[in-house]
Amino acid sequence: MDSTAHLTRRQFGQMAGGLSLLGLIEPHIAASVFLTDKRQLGWLANRTASAEGAWALAKIEGKVPKELNGTLYRTAPGQKDNHGIALNHLFDGDAFVCGYSFREGKIHLRARFVETPQRAEELKAGRMLYSEFGTNPPTPPADWKPLAGGKNQPSVNLIEWDGRLLGLSEGGHPTAIDPVTLAYQGRWDFHGTLPANVPFTAHPKFDPMTGVGYGYGVRRGPGLPLMVYRMERDGKLTQLYALPQKTYPIIHDMMLSKEHILFVIPPVSADFMQLGKGGTTADALRYAEKEPTRFVILRKDGTGQPVTIEQPPGFVFHHGNAFEREGKIVVDSLLSSDASVLDLLYSFGKDKLPKTSPNKLVRLVLDPSKGIAESRTELGEGQELPRFDARLGGQDARYLYTLGTDRGEDSLAFTALIRHDLHRSTSKRIETEKGRAIGEAVFVSHPGKNSEERGWLLIQGYDANRDQNFLEIRDAATLELAARVWIGIHFPLGFHGNFSTSSFVTL
DSSP: OOTTTTOOHHHHHHHHHHHHHTTSSOHHHHHHTTTTSGGGHHHHTTSOOOOOEEEEEOOEEEOOOTTOOEEEEEEEEOOSEETTEEOOSTTOSOEEEEEEEEETTEEEEEEEEOOOHHHHHHHHHTSOOSOOSSOOOOOOOTTOOOOTTOOOOOOSEEEEETTEEEEEOTTSSOEEEOTTTOOEEEEOOTTTTSOTTOOOOSOOEEOTTTOOEEEEEEOSSTTOOEEEEEEOTTSOEEEEEEEOOSSEEOOOOOEEOSSEEEEEEOSEEEOHHHHHTTOOTTTTEEEOTTSOEEEEEEETTSOSOOEEEEEOSOEEEEEEEEEEETTEEEEEEEEESSSHHHHHHTTTTOSSOOOOOOOEEEEEEEETTTTEEEEEEEEEESEEEEEOOGGGTTSOOSEEEEEEEETTTEEEEEEEEEEEETTTTEEEEEEOOTTEEEEEEEEEEOTTOOOTTSEEEEEEEEETTTTEEEEEEEETTTOOEEEEEEOSSOOOOOSOEEEESSOOOOO
16 A cells, blocks of 8 residues: 555655655655646745755856846745644745855855744754744743744845845844854844834835835834834934824835835734734734725825825735826735735645635826825736836836746746836736746846846746756846856745845855
């Protein structure tokens, strides 16, 4: 009788992965057993990292442009198993960061887990101690006392700010990381200006005209105010607004125009009573399907009253750009008609993924003076992780880059790169080869060139047939491949990252 006949995909994956680590089967064979159809690809592309270290990368298709110099930093939830406990959610797992450094046509990589005190404690104890976003640990030892703040993995985004690399998530304060060695440096509070009970966004936005940033967090306490900050050039925060909320809202992203800050607040909130009963944060999310989605418009100088424009209920993770035109504000966002994507993210690792409603790439024209959405135009559907030339933040940028999924097979695997020409209302789509998934496309400008067509897209990917990651360099204007760099190991594709022209990781 076949002893594997009743194993789930996760159980069989753990067994195959263990055999691979023991050298009993080749890694690419361990991966390929899941490729009976593409529905397994999202799981493979986001499972536990296979190695930490530093490597010179010499296996290259094409040619790395010599003008491309700097480092692409990326972060991800780096594990899907914690000392024998299978992690349930795509957001679960200690942060795994990497840096791809480019110099004169050559490239090297450093990749490692972020050694937070909580991770070090679990490694020493040899057991899972802290709750994850969607997974609780077994009952801890009776005499165990958790470290203050719990486990807040910097696994969503990385930015360079105030002379340091900051790892970000919505669970707490930023984490300072050494941009050269990627070593953990400590919890960061912007020189004492971020209160202890205010977590900081994973998506701050920066004004390219002034160099200052803007960020936010919901203060845990009476009134649950949305705290909005300006990130000053000296590294400190200046509070601009404290806007009371009825419930604890889930706000993942924000937008900037020339004069305004914009938030899209979906009717999704965290129920703290559920957390008190032993549920996870994912369990505590509540969708109020009869409540509106609120577009909140604030002045960047901190003056005046908020303007709120209501739209149909739904959910949103990410936005494109925003700009002002004749007193109106034009915004691009990826809006869903419901919150079914939350069930999808909580189903990571399960043998069957739930069906979700495809989101829409939407352009809205908002009229703050009248408090209305003047128009709404759909530009696409089933897309995520939008990026554009950050030098044009708050301006009328022509191009927006997104990723698309094959909705008929695997909603957790992005298999298409899409360039939207917002001036001509056209788009160009490039599909990956079978067995490949890709991550967010980061735009890097050509040195000395101002045009948003003169630059590259840096795209991390995963090839299940080889069971290893790759990094693509594509021409931003044509999407043509300049180079594909093979990594030799696999680690989760994750969500976000950014490019620095001033920092380089060490070999």
